[in-house]
Amino acid sequence: MKYNLFELRMEKDYNTQKTPLILKEYGRNVQKLVEYIATLSSKEERTRYAHTLISLMKQLNPSVREHNDNAQRIWDHLFLMSDFNLDIDSPYPIPERSILHKKPKSMTYRVGEVTYKHYGRNIEILITKAAKITEPEEKQQAMSFIFKLMKSFYASWNKETVDDITIANQLRELSKGQLSIDLQAMRSEAHSHGERGDREHHKDRNRNNNNNNSRKKNKDRKRK
Structure with missing residues (x-):
């Protein structure tokens, strides 16, 4: 067909x-x-x-x-x-x-303006949680972390160098006076960490140099 x-x-x-x-x-x-x-x-x-x-x-x-x-x-x-x-x-x-015609539940969103838009709402949430910490050392670590985070956000937004006092004041403002960071103590700690890191770096470099010299001497002995 x-x-x-x-x-x-x-x-x-x-x-x-x-x-x-x-x-x-x-x-x-x-x-x-x-x-x-x-x-x-x-x-x-x-x-x-x-x-x-x-x-x-x-x-x-x-x-x-x-x-x-x-x-x-x-x-x-x-x-x-x-x-x-x-x-x-x-x-x-x-x-x-x-279930075919069931609508999903509507999501709830936080209301209210963000105080500093370049920091965002998440920074405010972190500050609120840090303010509730009761253990002093843990609270200091949380403040230091938030401070550095705020400083990096500010630099990304403003493209200019910002002094630590401005960030510390804004941190105190956002926490409603509950978080007050000691800039001098934080700088001293950072400085001591830097010196410790330099010492460790010099030790590692000297150790490597000694190992290299030992290997070189062994090679020279074998050649003789």
């Missing part, structure tokens, strides 16, 4: 002529398997095939496979593709049809 080109085109199976997919991420073959499982007469057989299909769906959706706490979601997808008509023994309850 001969067909002309027009007739051959008309016989092709186009996706637009097929039933729309419920969940496109799984593809049409998975949709067909779900429909086939629903036609099986034995509940035990439907359940066995459903578990096998769930394993396949996990392979097609790695994000669910990697997070065990989302295992129920893939079973919900299975029931959704069956139009909630799949009678099987599932490890999770069949979801309500109303």
